[in-house]
Structures are given as C-alpha cells and as structure tokens.
Amino acid sequence: MTYQGVLTKMDTEFLEPIQYYLVFENDFLNMNQLLNKSITIRFVKYQCLNCGLDKPIYRQGFDRQCFFETARAGDWIMRPELSTAHLDKEDRDLEYEKQVQLQPHIVYLANSSNVKVGVTRKSQVPTRWIDQGAHEAIEIVEVPNRYLAGITEVALKDHVADKTNWRSMLKNDIKDENLIQWRDRLKQYIPDEAKDYFIESNAETNLEFPVNKYPAKPKSLNIVKEQSYSGKLVGVKGQYLIFEDDTVFNVRANEGLVVNISVD
Incomplete structure (x- = not known):
C-alpha cells in the first residue's frame, strides 16, 4: 500500500x-x-x-x-519567558498570542535521557512528554499563562537540565529517577510570582513506547x-x-x- x-x-x-x-x-x-x-x-x-x-x-x-512572519513561529514559542500577551502587547498577532499564551500552562520534569525541565500548555499533557520520548514525568507548577511558566523554567534551568540527548533517549540509555524528590528539591527555586502555583502532591506519569x-x-x-x-x-x-x-x-x-x- x-x-x-x-x-x-x-x-x-x-x-x-x-x-x-x-x-x-x-x-x-x-x-x-x-x-x-x-x-x-x-x-x-x-x-x-x-x-x-x-x-x-x-x-x-x-x-x-x-x-519570520507567522505568529506560529514567534520567539515566545521556544522561549516562553518572552510571552507578552498578558501585558496586551503584540509580538506578531495579538489575537493568536492571547489564544495560546493566556491559558493554563504546566512546568514539568521529564526523564527521557536525563531529568529535564520543560513547559507546555496543560492541554498538551501528556502529549508533550510522549513527543520527547520521556518514560516518566511529573508536573511541578500549573500557572494561568505562558509567561509565568517561562520565568519558572528559566529559574529552574540553573539547577536541572533543559535539553534532551536524543541519542541516549533512542538507545533507551536511561535510568529511573524519583521525580517526586526532584520536584520537592526544586521547589525552593521557583520565582515568587509562581510559588502559589506549586503542585504539592501528585504522582509520576509513566509512559510505555512501542x-x-x-x-x-x-x-x-x-x-x-x-x-x-x-x-x-x-x-x-x-x-x-x-x-x-x-x-x-x-x-x-x-x-x-x-x-x-x-x-x-
């Protein structure tokens, strides 16, 4: 066929x-x-x-x-901390940016080749983790817009990786981690603006790939x-x-x- x-x-x-x-x-x-x-x-x-x-x-x-023209490829896509829709400030298309940025976002930890921090819209959980090849993941904070998620990710990147080694992920060269311990350890580094959104009690999500x-x-x-x-x-x-x-x-x-x- x-x-x-x-x-x-x-x-x-x-x-x-x-x-x-x-x-x-x-x-x-x-x-x-x-x-x-x-x-x-x-x-x-x-x-x-x-x-x-x-x-x-x-x-x-x-x-x-x-x-370089479409709103679907603005810098805030890859760098959420650059989001400005919450300020009513346009990058390329304010209507589109409000639609995407002004909705619940998750800052998470995922283990695909190593433990890394990331950001995704709440509606994209667990799709985002699947796309990254993570075999386990956990939410850290749930915030009302992309900007807050972005500044939280930036703060946590000083203490945990933010990139996946695709070769290690594909070779399945990974080890299980206690992501609850990681979450609790990183809590102290969450910016003041996002501290109230910390998720106190949740479990890891495990993923099985074909x-x-x-x-x-x-x-x-x-x-x-x-x-x-x-x-x-x-x-x-x-x-x-x-x-x-x-x-x-x-x-x-x-x-x-x-x-x-x-x-x-």
Missing part, C-alpha cells in the same frame, strides 16, 4: 503502549500496526505549513519567509539528501521512527516535507 502527504508531527494516544498515527490530508497510518514491516519513504517536494508553497523548509515546517529493538548507534535519516530510504520498522519513540539497521527518522524535524510512503 502507498500513502502520500505532507509530514506533520505524529498524533498520539496515551495507551499502553502509546499509539502513533501519521496523519495526511486524506488518510492516516497507525504506525504501531507497521512494526516489523518494511517501509519505503520517498521525498516528493516541500510544502510550507503556512503558505503551502513548494519552498525549502527553514524551521518548524515553515519556509524562511513564513518562519519499541521492539532500540538502536545501538542511531543514525539520523536526511530524506531530502537521500531522496529514498527502505527499512524494517522496529519501534517508535518520541517523534522518531526506529528501523532495524539503526536508522532513525525524526518526523517532527521533517514537518513540511511531502513524502510518499509504501508498505510491503
């Missing part, structure tokens, strides 16, 4: 194991059902997620011009350069497809590419 469409990050369902769906405009694939099957991925063209044109993707699924074989030495697939790749799918973790020959393909990092996928 053959499928074709523009890549966007895989949709997920929080089950045991997590269910992954690659969604195209008129079709979708349940990636769990493709485990142990041979798949061929072919690059077709670009399709910017903003303007829809066949222009090289710059970042986050957008061509260069759209990346992986039959972890790669010993992950090799990242550049489908634009290679044009075509074939391999047996043996797992899905984070937003990565894992193949038997240790090739891994980051779906989210390739948003905006139109691909043809055939399943043998």
Whole structure:
C-alpha cells in the first residue's frame, strides 16, 4: 500500500503502549500496526505549513519567509519567558498570542535521557512528554499563562537540565529517577510570582513506547539528501521512527516535507 502527504508531527494516544498515527490530508497510518514491516519513504517536494508553497523548509515546517512572519513561529514559542500577551502587547498577532499564551500552562520534569525541565500548555499533557520520548514525568507548577511558566523554567534551568540527548533517549540509555524528590528539591527555586502555583502532591506519569529493538548507534535519516530510504520498522519513540539497521527518522524535524510512503 502507498500513502502520500505532507509530514506533520505524529498524533498520539496515551495507551499502553502509546499509539502513533501519521496523519495526511486524506488518510492516516497507525504506525504501531507497521512494526516489523518494511517501509519505503520517498521525498516528493516541500510544502510550507503556512503558505503551502513548494519552498525549502527553514524551521518548524515553515519556509524562511513564513518562519519570520507567522505568529506560529514567534520567539515566545521556544522561549516562553518572552510571552507578552498578558501585558496586551503584540509580538506578531495579538489575537493568536492571547489564544495560546493566556491559558493554563504546566512546568514539568521529564526523564527521557536525563531529568529535564520543560513547559507546555496543560492541554498538551501528556502529549508533550510522549513527543520527547520521556518514560516518566511529573508536573511541578500549573500557572494561568505562558509567561509565568517561562520565568519558572528559566529559574529552574540553573539547577536541572533543559535539553534532551536524543541519542541516549533512542538507545533507551536511561535510568529511573524519583521525580517526586526532584520536584520537592526544586521547589525552593521557583520565582515568587509562581510559588502559589506549586503542585504539592501528585504522582509520576509513566509512559510505555512501542519499541521492539532500540538502536545501538542511531543514525539520523536526511530524506531530502537521500531522496529514498527502505527499512524494517522496529519501534517508535518520541517523534522518531526506529528501523532495524539503526536508522532513525525524526518526523517532527521533517514537518513540511511531502513524502510518499509504501508498505510491503
């Protein structure tokens, strides 16, 4: 069977194991059902997620011009502490920024390659943890806007990592941590503006990924350069497809590419 469409990050369902769906405009694939099957991925063209044109993707699924113009790629996306909608101050599109920034946000700890701090909208729990390949996570604070979450993350980054080592995550080279102890240890570093939002009592969330074989030495697939790749799918973790020959393909990092996928 053959499928074709523009890549966007895989949709997920929080089950045991997590269910992954690659969604195209008129079709979708349940990636769990493709485990142990041979798949061929072919690059077709670009399709910017903003303007829809066949222009090289710059970042986050957008061509260069759209990346610097669309509200969906403002600096506050990656750096929540730069959010200004709570001040009624526009970055690129105040209506959109209010819609996204002025809603409950979570500051969390996740363990994917190591314990790291992160920020997400409350509505994106546990999706954000799944996308990062975390096998365990816990909320620290729940605040009413993105700015408060951002300044809390900045304060905690002095005491805990804020990046994931994708190779360690994919190799499953991780150890279990007591995230409740981590949460309680970091409480003292929460900024005064967010202290009242600390979550005193909650449990870790554990996540199980559909992986039959972890790669010993992950090799990242550049489908634009290679044009075509074939391999047996043996797992899905984070937003990565894992193949038997240790090739891994980051779906989210390739948003905006139109691909043809055939399943043998």
